[in-house]
Amino acid sequence: MSACVTQTTVSSICQSPTKGPVASMRRLPDKQNSPYVLSLLGKGGSSKSTTAIQLAGIASTLRHRVLILDTDPQQSVSRWRSLRPNDGAVSSHFCRPQDVAARVAQAGKLGFELVVIDNAPVRTEASDSIARLSDLSLIMVRPSMLDLVVGLDWISWLNATLCPFVVVVGAAPAIRQGMEAPFMRQTRVALAAEAKRLWKGQITFRHAIVESVGMGATLMETDPAGPGASEFCRLWNDLIAELERVK
Numbered sequence: 001m002s003a004c005v006t007q008t009t010v011s012s013i014c015q016s017p018t019k020g021p022v023a024s025m026r027r028l029p030d031k032q033n034s035p036y037v038l039s040l041l042g043k044g045g046s047s048k049s050t051t052a053i054q055l056a057g058i059a060s061t062l063r064h065r066v067l068i069l070d071t072d073p074q075q076s077v078s079r080w081r082s083l084r085p086n087d088g089a090v091s092s093h094f095c096r097p098q099d100v101a102a103r104v105a106q107a108g109k110l111g112f113e114l115v116v117i118d119n120a121p122v123r124t125e126a127s128d129s130i131a132r133l134s135d136l137s138l139i140m141v142r143p144s145m146l147d148l149v150v151g152l153d154w155i156s157w158l159n160a161t162l163c164p165f166v167v168v169v170g171a172a173p174a175i176r177q178g179m180e181a182p183f184m185r186q187t188r189v190a191l192a193a194e195a196k197r198l199w200k201g202q203i204t205f206r207h208a209i210v211e212s213v214g215m216g217a218t219l220m221e222t223d224p225a226g227p228g229a230s231e232f233c234r235l236w237n238d239l240i241a242e243l244e245r246v247k
Helices: 008-014 050-060 078-080 097-109 127-135 143-163 182-190 207-214 227-246
Strands: 034-044 067-069 091-094 114-118 136-140 165-169
Touching: 008 165, 034 050, 034 143, 050 067, 050 078, 050 114, 050 136, 050 207, 050 227, 067 078, 067 136, 078 227, 097 114, 097 127, 114 165, 127 143, 136 143, 136 227, 143 165, 165 182, 165 227
Parallel strands: 034 114, 034 136, 067 091, 067 114, 136 165
Antiparallel strands: none
16 A cells, blocks of 8 residues: 555554544644654663654655654664555654754755654753754653663653643553453553543554554554554644643
């Protein structure tokens, strides 16, 4: 399937099997002279790179020009991009954290509308500047004790910077009979102090995501009608609403 699916398909994938209909995907708000910047933070295994890829795939589906900046030493996004054809749908570039600001400025000159930054799993000397240039940071947290410790550290740091952010739980166990798994509920309790910033949905661990990324694709290309794509659509729409709120 082509990365640029039709608007009919775009609307049809945003139907959650457990949460009811989700609004049609929203385009990025207009912004003059520079791209929007989404910065993803989190421990390894928290779905940080996967979420960067899927958000970029949605932006591409909406015909936005999107660039992923891969600053993670594991280079997961770069390896994913090497599996894709050079169709121009999603661009990526591996760079050092200290070069991100220059790359974002260059992206604006090249006409990119969205830059997604896949950050290293630990803070660097450039983390403060990346947070300040980002329109919104996403802290990815897996529902496990060690991930919560790291996630709470990221939260404390971003609270101190006064930069806008949201918290997203990734690699989560599946919802069964409309109920979240017990540890998912415990995770929300642990993050209760940031309830206003905690996304109400979750990114579930699914084999369809693993298979799609392993082929150098996105769910928008391999399983656009599936529940995984629906979750990422919901996240995208809520991020757009947050961008509109904080701009």
